[in-house]
Amino acid sequence: MNGQALLYGGVTVAFWSTLLVVGICYTIFDLGFRFDVAWFLTETSPFMWANLGIGLAISLSVVGAAWGIYITGSSIIGGGVKAPRIKTKNLVSIIFCEAVAIYGIIMAIVISNMAENFSGTTPDTIGFKNYQAGYSMFGAGLTVGFSNLFCGICVGIVGSGAALADAQNASLFVKILIVEIFGSAIGLFGVIVAILQTSKVKMGD
Amino acid sequence: MAEEMFGRLVSIMMVFSLLLSVFTTRSCSDHVPLIMWSSEGGSLWTQDPPVAGHIVSRSQLETYLSSAFGSAPNSAPHTVLLFLQDRLSVDDITLYGGVFGNKQDSVFPNLETALQSSSSLLVLPSVSGSASVPEVLQGLLNVAPLSLDPEQLNELHLDVSSPALLVFRLPFGTGSNEMAPKDSLRENDRLMGNVLDAVKAQAVPYTAVYTALAPSWVTRDVNPAPQSVGRSLLQATNDVYAPLQILDNMGKVCILFWASNLTVSVLQSGQWQKADLTDKTFISSGVEKNGSCNASNSQLILKYGNILGFQTFQLTFAMSQRLYPVSARQWFTLDQVQLNYDGHNATFNGSDGITAPSEYSYHCQMVSSSDYPLLVPSTPTDNAKQWILTFTDFQIQGFGVTGENFSYANDCASFFTPGIWMGLVTSLLLLLILTYGLHMILQLRSMDRFDDPKGPAIAVPQND
Numbered sequence: 001m002n003g004q005a006l007l008y009g010g011v012t013v014a015f016w017s018t019l020l021v022v023g024i025c026y027t028i029f030d031l032g033f034r035f036d037v038a039w040f041l042t043e044t045s046p047f048m049w050a051n052l053g054i055g056l057a058i059s060l061s062v063v064g065a066a067w068g069i070y071i072t073g074s075s076i077i078g079g080g081v082k083a084p085r086i087k088t089k090n091l092v093s094i095i096f097c098e099a100v101a102i103y104g105i106i107m108a109i110v111i112s113n114m115a116e117n118f119s120g121t122t123p124d125t126i127g128f129k130n131y132q133a134g135y136s137m138f139g140a141g142l143t144v145g146f147s148n149l150f151c152g153i154c155v156g157i158v159g160s161g162a163a164l165a166d167a168q169n170a171s172l173f174v175k176i177l178i179v180e181i182f183g184s185a186i187g188l189f190g191v192i193v194a195i196l197q198t199s200k201v202k203m204g205d
Numbered sequence: 206m207a208e209e210m211f212g213r214l215v216s217i218m219m220v221f222s223l224l225l226s227v228f229t230t231r232s233c234s235d236h237v238p239l240i241m242w243s244s245e246g247g248s249l250w251t252q253d254p255p256v257a258g259h260i261v262s263r264s265q266l267e268t269y270l271s272s273a274f275g276s277a278p279n280s281a282p283h284t285v286l287l288f289l290q291d292r293l294s295v296d297d298i299t300l301y302g303g304v305f306g307n308k309q310d311s312v313f314p315n316l317e318t319a320l321q322s323s324s325s326l327l328v329l330p331s332v333s334g335s336a337s338v339p340e341v342l343q344g345l346l347n348v349a350p351l352s353l354d355p356e357q358l359n360e361l362h363l364d365v366s367s368p369a370l371l372v373f374r375l376p377f378g379t380g381s382n383e384m385a386p387k388d389s390l391r392e393n394d395r396l397m398g399n400v401l402d403a404v405k406a407q408a409v410p411y412t413a414v415y416t417a418l419a420p421s422w423v424t425r426d427v428n429p430a431p432q433s434v435g436r437s438l439l440q441a442t443n444d445v446y447a448p449l450q451i452l453d454n455m456g457k458v459c460i461l462f463w464a465s466n467l468t469v470s471v472l473q474s475g476q477w478q479k480a481d482l483t484d485k486t487f488i489s490s491g492v493e494k495n496g497s498c499n500a501s502n503s504q505l506i507l508k509y510g511n512i513l514g515f516q517t518f519q520l521t522f523a524m525s526q527r528l529y530p531v532s533a534r535q536w537f538t539l540d541q542v543q544l545n546y547d548g549h550n551a552t553f554n555g556s557d558g559i560t561a562p563s564e565y566s567y568h569c570q571m572v573s574s575s576d577y578p579l580l581v582p583s584t585p586t587d588n589a590k591q592w593i594l595t596f597t598d599f600q601i602q603g604f605g606v607t608g609e610n611f612s613y614a615n616d617c618a619s620f621f622t623p624g625i626w627m628g629l630v631t632s633l634l635l636l637l638i639l640t641y642g643l644h645m646i647l648q649l650r651s652m653d654r655f656d657d658p659k660g661p662a663i664a665v666p667q668n669d
Contacts (some may be wrong), residue, residue, distance in 0.1 A: 004647065021244070033532060033562055043623035044630075051629065059638070064624065081665065124557060 042123040046134025047115065047175035053141025054112045057194070060145030061104020064152025069096035071160035072079075079167035086166045089173060093159025096184045100152040103191045107144040110195070111137050125184070133203040140194035147190025154183040228584050235334030236260045237417040238295045240316075241273070243281040244325035245410040254328075261329050269346055273327060273412075281325070282410035283368035285342055287350070288397055290375040293417030313392040315398030316415065338416050342370055355396045363409045372398060386421070412598050446487045447602070447613065451496035451505055459498035460505050461566065462522070463487070466597035469544070471513050477593070480513045501526055501604035505538075515546040517562035524603035526563045535563035537604050542580055544592060547652050551588040553580035559601075561615035566602035569617035571595070579617070 003008075026032050072093045080087045114137060120126035162176040213647060239261075252272055255261055261269070273281045298304075303311025311317065332338070339350050346368040353361070353371050373392040384392070397415070404411050435465060451460035467486055470479045484509060485491035493508040505522040512518040521544075524535035539559035544551040558579040561567040573595040574580040580590035602611050622631070 004644070033534065034615075039619075040623075040626060045623075048627045048631065052634070121556075122578070174240050 015123045020026075020149055021066075044130070046126070046130050047139040047188070049134035050111070050203075051116050053138035054108050054115075055141070056139035057111060058104045058108040058145075061148035061152070062101050062105075064149035065104070066152075067098050067100035068100065068152035068154075068156025068159070069094055071153075071156035072097060072163065075160035075163040083167035085170070086173075088165055090159065090163045090166060092177070093155065093162060094182060096159065096180055097152050099184060100148045100155070100187045103187055104144060104148050105142050105195050107140070107191060111140055114198060114201045114203060117176040118203060118205050120205075130203055133201045136197050136201050140197040143197065144190045144194040147193075148187045151184060151187030151190070155180055158183055221590075229327075235420060236331035237293055237297070237420050239266075239327075239329040239332045239338065239414065239416040239417060240320075241270075241327040241329075241412065241414045242320055243325055243410070243412040244322075245324050246279060246281045246403075246412070248279065248325045249285055255330075259331070261332045261336065263333065263341065264290070265330070266332055266336045267341055267345070269327065269329070270341060274345055281412040282365075282402075283346060284363055284365065284409055284415040284588045285346065286392075286400060286404065286411055287339060287342060287370060287372045287377055287398075288413065288415045289339070289372060290393055290417040292414075292419050292421035293415075295422045296421040296422045297339055297386065297390060300618045305535050312387055313394050315394050315401065319397075319401055319413065326395045326503040326661040332416070334419060338414065339370075344415070346370055347651060355400050358400055360404045363404065363411075366407055370420045371396075371406075412638070445484070447609070449487060449494060449505075450609065451494060452497070453498045458609060460496050460503055461600075461602045461606055461609075461611055462505055463600045463611070464596040464598060465595075466595070468595045469512070469596075472591040473514070478513050482509065482512070485509060498603070507599075512546075517545070518548055519545040521545065522601065525600075535604075536560055537563045537567075538568070539601065539603075541583065542594060544594070549588055552583040553589050553594060554583045557581075557618065564605040565613045565615045566600055567617070568598075568611075568614035569596075569602040570598060572599040572617075 053061055072090070076087060076090045076093075111125075114133065118126065118130050120130070158176065158180050162173055162180065165176060166173040251441065252269060256264070274283065282452065292524045298313070301310075301312040301632050303309065303313075345352055348368045348370050350370045350372045353373055355373055358371070361371075373396070377397060382547050394478075397413075401411075401413065447461035448461045450458045451462075453459040464483065464487075467482045469482060471478045480636055482492075491509070495506040495508065503524045503526075504523075507520040509518040509520075510516070522539060523543070524537055524539050524572065526535050537560065541556040542553045544553075546579055553574055559567055559569070569579065572579045574582070574589070574591070575593045575595065580594055600611055600614060605612060
């Protein structure tokens with residue numbers, strides 16, 4: 001078994017066995033009541049959730065864009081060796097991928113503008129509005145990040161196919177562009193839903 | 206076969222001596238080893254060997270010996286040589302028997318030889334001191350014991366047909382002052398060897414028993430029921446007082462309360478005045494304790510006199526318990542802490558933080574209305590705004606009290622603080638991302654399908 005598989009296997013076993021042992025100990029000592037998810041959700045600061053959302057929004061989008069560009073770019077460059085005419089037309093695939101990253105950064109800026117200061121230290125004094133804000137920002141960031149991630153990959157693979165098909169037969173490119181447009185629409189869906197999620201966010205006192 | 210028996214003998218003795226040194230709680234730790242072997246004859250082990258650490262009593266010894274001597278035709282020879290040493294313990298054999306691989310240091314060469322050449326062997330590492338072996342043998346063999354000096358054996362003619370019990374007192378005891386224990390044991394072994402040689406010269410089948418009258422290593426009697434050695438803080442503070450108890454109608458304790466420090470402060474004319482009520486509450490009897498308990502509500506009332514300029518001052522702790530269906534257990538909460546002073550009320554709510562399952566007590570290092578408040582004023586305009594109530598090392602139990610001590614304390618501090626959890630969550634996420642990225646990078650491979658190191662380099666056309 002190669003080292004990587006061993007490492008992943010080991011980490012997984014360690015993780016699950018820790019969980020199992022801790023769970024068994026809690027059960028045996030009748031301390032199950034101390035496993036309190038609500039405590040975790042209310043005691044952790046809403047700022048953590050908000051900032052995790054902002055970070056994930058931009059980073060996952062960029063991962064998607066980068067992945068797409070690398071797939072498409074390699075194909076364009078490779079195909080361009082034998083058929084140099086494709087290079088200009090196929091840059092449009094790269095632009096579709098890049099759009100995904102732009103969605104990500106715009107959403108990150110929009111979400112980060114909603115983070116305000118509040119004075120409250122206990123769950124009571126923080127108030128439910130702030131908790132809702134924190135969780136919404138986390139959710140929005142997750143939404144836009146993951147949908148952009150997969151959109152970017154999708155557009156990248158389609159663009160790669162488009163470049164190679166174009167290298168073979170120039171008439172194929174325009175039709176394949178339709179596929180790419182459908183692919184990039186899904187990134188837009190993510191952005192729209194994220195906007196809806198954060199529409200009611202009001203952080204602060 | 207006999208050699209490995211000897212080896213097994215000493216290993217058993219090592220284990221037994223270790224166990225014996227541990228199990229010293231017996232009040233009568235007076236036991237001696239007994240080694241019995243026969244030159245011919247059948248197996249002396251006709252019963253289960255004794256359990257490790259078990260001291261063989263007189264009746265059990267009689268059973269062992271009677272089964273050894275009584276089971277004809279394979280019984281042990283009835284010519285018994287009893288070597289009685291003044292003092293012997295299993296530990297002597299462990300120490301001086303060369304059992305740690307140093308056979309050459311053994312002080313029992315003759316004993317070892319005899320055991321190796323014996324046809325059967327009985328080892329009882331601890332026989333009770335009260336089981337007098339000579340008497341037992343005398344009773345079994347129905348013959349009077351004959352005390353001999355080892356030198357006198359040559360003059361005696363042994364008769365196989367009739368049983369005989371020859372007792373040899375080995376003159377050197379390991380507790381004596383003239384010789385080192387090692388040397389006295391060696392001397393005794395030499396004498397035993399002489400006797401056995403003499404008997405062998407007469408070609409008489411014999412059974413030999415090596416035992417002692419008293420143990421040479423007497424372990425100290427340890428109090429069989431030691432006091433519970435609980436751990437206590439090195440810096441155990443000044444005075445530790447018992448928790449405050451409130452009894453219910455039936456005289457059973459139903460509320461327990463403890464704090465190492467109890468202070469109240471009031472804002473009077475722009476200044477905070479503080480009063481320390483610890484002493485009055487727990488140590489001296491300067492407070493009137495009252496309370497009531499029933500199945501769902503408990504109340505603790507402490508009445509002080511003249512605190513901070515108020516004639517009457519009263520602290521009331523109101524606790525309630527009920528079943529919470531989601532967690533399917535009963536929880537109790539300290540709902541309110543009320544201060545009544547000269548007809549005014551100040552009420553603090555504690556129901557959010559001060560809670561525990563009903564059968565447990567609640568403990569918190571700091572219960573206060575000022576820093577990290579667990580007690581908050583019940584309404585924003587309550588009088589409680591002018592008061593600060595602080596308990597240090599606070600512990601309370603209002604339900605399910607058994608006895609005078611608190612039940613398990615549900616502490617307000619958890620193992621991981623919220624900050625630690627936040628750090629863990631974020632770190633875990635970043636680690637996952639890093640792992641994913643590394644995994645991707647590590648599986649990058651360059652195209653080598655068409656690599657042909659020996660073939661011609663590819664030609665790239667110069668024109669479009």
